[in-house]
Amino acid sequence: MGMTYRRYLAGARVYGCSNCRTHLSTINSMISKAFHGQHGRAYLFEEVVNVIEGEPVDRQMTTGNHTVRDIECVKCHVILGWKYDFAYDSDQKYKEGKYILERNLLVDVQ
Template sequence: MAELIGPRVYSCSNCRNHVCLHDDIISKAFQGRNGRAFLFSHAMNVVVGPKEDRQLMTGLHTVADIYCRDCREVLGWKYERAYEETQKYKEGKFIFEKPKIVKENW
């Protein structure tokens, strides 16, 4: 009998709420506040906080923190605007900090 395998997802490490899909990873080579972070094209079950300008390693960006919809843990941020032309590809994308998410269905 064949097993049904669902999508590989990442969940909030605090409450296990599904927040992003493995298939939506753009890059694993990002830096978060507390170590490695992944750039994703989409997110789910998150709340986007207020926008603010932040000086990041790659320049000035307008970002908004993202929170788990269930437990309100800060998971990373959403890039709202990049001021440098070479960083425009990040706009509308999501950073999830690696320590804040865990693998499910792997």
């Protein structure tokens, strides 16, 4: 197995993994700060890079049933949040294909 290729992001504000500072997303990709993760506040992002997606699982959340995949940092393997694959409720469809990152697991890297 070779070295893992990581993307580096540029912009006014870049969010990275708090453990290893690997770039994950930018402020321009952020959709909302009004989410809750497993460990407190979380952000919803349109695009996230440098993560490994786990297997899809159905989870009952406060907003209904969703099919999600845990996402982990490609470098240090800390679980950072999840990706929404499918929302069973029609009013939650906007989350499909989007990512949740836990606020306490992010740092500003620029």
